[in-house]
Amino acid sequence: MSDETGTNVEVVREATRALARKYDNDYWLDKDRNHQYPWEFVKDFAAGGWLGAMIPEEYGGIGLGLQEAGAMMEEIAASGAGMSGGSAIHFYVFPPAPIVKYGSEEMKKKYLPKIASGEMLxxxxxxxxxxxxxxxxxxxxxxxxxxxxxxxxxxxxxxxxxxxxxxxxxxxxxxxxxxxxxxxxxxxxxxxxxxxxxxxxxxxxxxxxxxxxxxxxxxxxxxxxxxxxxxxRGFNYIIDGLNPERIVVGLEGVGIARAALEIATDYAKNRVVFDRPIGKNQAVAHPLADSWIRIQAARQVAMNAAKLFDEGKPCGPEAAAAKYLGAEAGYETANRGFSTLGGYAYAREYHIERLLREVRLLPNAPFSQEMVRNYVSQQVLGLPRSY
CATH class of the missing domain: 2.40.110.10 (Butyryl-CoA Dehydrogenase, subunit A, domain 2)
Structure with missing residues (x-):
C-alpha cells in the first residue's frame, strides 16, 4: 500500500468493496430469515487480513487507521450486508481497542493475533x-x-x-x-x-x-x-473508544443509505406506471436526490472526524456529528426507498424492508440522537446541562 493516507483509504475501499459484493442481497436475506451467523463472509475477510485492520502489525494485524477501517465498514454496509455484515466484522475490528492501547504485553501477544486471524471472537x-x-x-x-x-x-x-x-x-x-x-x-x-x-x-x-x-x-x-x-480505570478506557465507535456507526449508516438508494434508484428507472418510469416524477426523484446529497455530507463529516482521530487531535463534536448525520441519512434513505417501491417494498425479496429494519436501530444506539444534541448543546455551545 502507498504511504499516502488518502491513497490508502481508496485502496482499502476498493478492495473491501469487491470482497463484500461477492455476497449478494439474497445471501443476507437468507441469513436474516434463518438467523444464521455469516461465517463464510467472516472467513473471507479473515483470509484477506481485514479482521486485524486496526491491530498493530507486530501482533498480527495490518495497522491501519480509522479512516481506512471506517471506509471498509461503509463498503460492507453499502454492499447490501447492512448491519448484519457490518456487525459481523465490526466486532473483530473495534472491541479489541482497549487491549491494543491498555493491555499488558503478555495480553496483547496472547489475544491480538487470534483476533486478527479470526480464531477468536x-x-x-x-x-x-x-x-x-x-x-x-x-x-x-x-x-x-x-x-x-x-x-x-x-x-x-x-x-x-x-x-x-x-x-x-x-x-x-x-x-x-x-x-x-x-x-x-x-x-x-x-x-x-x-x-x-x-x-x-x-x-x-x-x-x-x-x-x-x-x-x-x-x-x-x-x-x-x-x-x-x-x-x-475501566470507564476512562471506554471513553477512549467512544469517538471511533461514533464515527464508524455513522459510516455504517452511510453505507446502508447507499445500499437503499441503489435499490430505489434502479427501481425508479425501471418501474413504468402510466406509460412512464416513476423516476420521471419529481415526487419520486427529488427525495432520492436529497438523500444522495445527505449521504455525501454525512460521509465528509465522518471521514474528517476519522482524520482528526488518526492525527491524535480532539474530535468529540465531529464524532458525534458523524454518528448523528450517518444515522439520519441511513434511516431517511431507507424510508424513502421503501416509499419509492410502494407495496413491493413490503416484500422481503426486494430487500428494502430488511435494510430499514436494520438501520432503524442507529438513531437510538449506541446512543440516541437526543443525546448527541445534548452533548453539542453543552460541550460545543456552552449551554447548561439539560439532562
Whole structure:
C-alpha cells in the first residue's frame, strides 16, 4: 500500500468493496430469515487480513487507521450486508481497542493475533438493564480473590455472546462514589465460560443473523493477568473508544443509505406506471436526490472526524456529528426507498424492508440522537446541562 493516507483509504475501499459484493442481497436475506451467523463472509475477510485492520502489525494485524477501517465498514454496509455484515466484522475490528492501547504485553501477544486471524471472537459487555445510559450505575461486581476476581451480575444487548470466545466485561471493583461516580470500574477480558455465563438471545426487530443477548453472570473467575490496564480505570478506557465507535456507526449508516438508494434508484428507472418510469416524477426523484446529497455530507463529516482521530487531535463534536448525520441519512434513505417501491417494498425479496429494519436501530444506539444534541448543546455551545 502507498504511504499516502488518502491513497490508502481508496485502496482499502476498493478492495473491501469487491470482497463484500461477492455476497449478494439474497445471501443476507437468507441469513436474516434463518438467523444464521455469516461465517463464510467472516472467513473471507479473515483470509484477506481485514479482521486485524486496526491491530498493530507486530501482533498480527495490518495497522491501519480509522479512516481506512471506517471506509471498509461503509463498503460492507453499502454492499447490501447492512448491519448484519457490518456487525459481523465490526466486532473483530473495534472491541479489541482497549487491549491494543491498555493491555499488558503478555495480553496483547496472547489475544491480538487470534483476533486478527479470526480464531477468536470478542463480545463487549457494558450495558445493563437497570443502568441505561448512566454507566456509573452498573451493578455487575468483581470481588478480589487469590489470583484473580470473581464476577457476578447481568448485562443486556450484548452482541455475539452466542459465538464469542471472550468478552470485554466492565464491572465495579469498588462501590459507587457520588462525588466520583465514574471511578472504580474495571475492564476484564473474561472467558465466555458457559458454566458461569448464561447468554439468553433476544428476539429482535432486525439484524437477525447476528445474535443479541441478555447475560447472567454467576461466579465467573477471571485471572489477574486478564485485567485490562489498571484496576478502577475501566470507564476512562471506554471513553477512549467512544469517538471511533461514533464515527464508524455513522459510516455504517452511510453505507446502508447507499445500499437503499441503489435499490430505489434502479427501481425508479425501471418501474413504468402510466406509460412512464416513476423516476420521471419529481415526487419520486427529488427525495432520492436529497438523500444522495445527505449521504455525501454525512460521509465528509465522518471521514474528517476519522482524520482528526488518526492525527491524535480532539474530535468529540465531529464524532458525534458523524454518528448523528450517518444515522439520519441511513434511516431517511431507507424510508424513502421503501416509499419509492410502494407495496413491493413490503416484500422481503426486494430487500428494502430488511435494510430499514436494520438501520432503524442507529438513531437510538449506541446512543440516541437526543443525546448527541445534548452533548453539542453543552460541550460545543456552552449551554447548561439539560439532562
Amino acid at each position: 470478542l463480545a463487549f459487555g457494558i450495558t445493563e438493564p437497570t443502568a441505561g445510559v448512566d454507566t456509573s450505575r452498573i451493578r455487575t461486581k468483581a470481588e478480589k480473590v487469590d489470583g484473580g476476581w470473581v464476577i457476578n451480575g447481568q448485562k443486556v444487548f450484548i452482541t455475539n455472546a452466542q459465538n464469542a470466545h471472550r468478552i470485554l466485561l466492565l464491572a465495579r471493583t469498588s462501590p459507587r462514589d457520588d462525588e466520583h461516580p465514574l471511578r472504580g470500574m474495571t475492564i476484564f477480558c473474561a472467558e465466555m465460560d458457559k458454566e458461569h455465563v448464561t447468554a439468553r438471545e433476544i428476539d429482535k426487530m432486525g439484524r437477525a443473523a447476528i445474535d443479541t443477548n441478555e447475560l447472567f453472570i454467576d461466579n465467573l473467575f477471571v485471572a489477574d493477568e486478564d485485567v485490562v490496564g489498571e484496576v478502577g
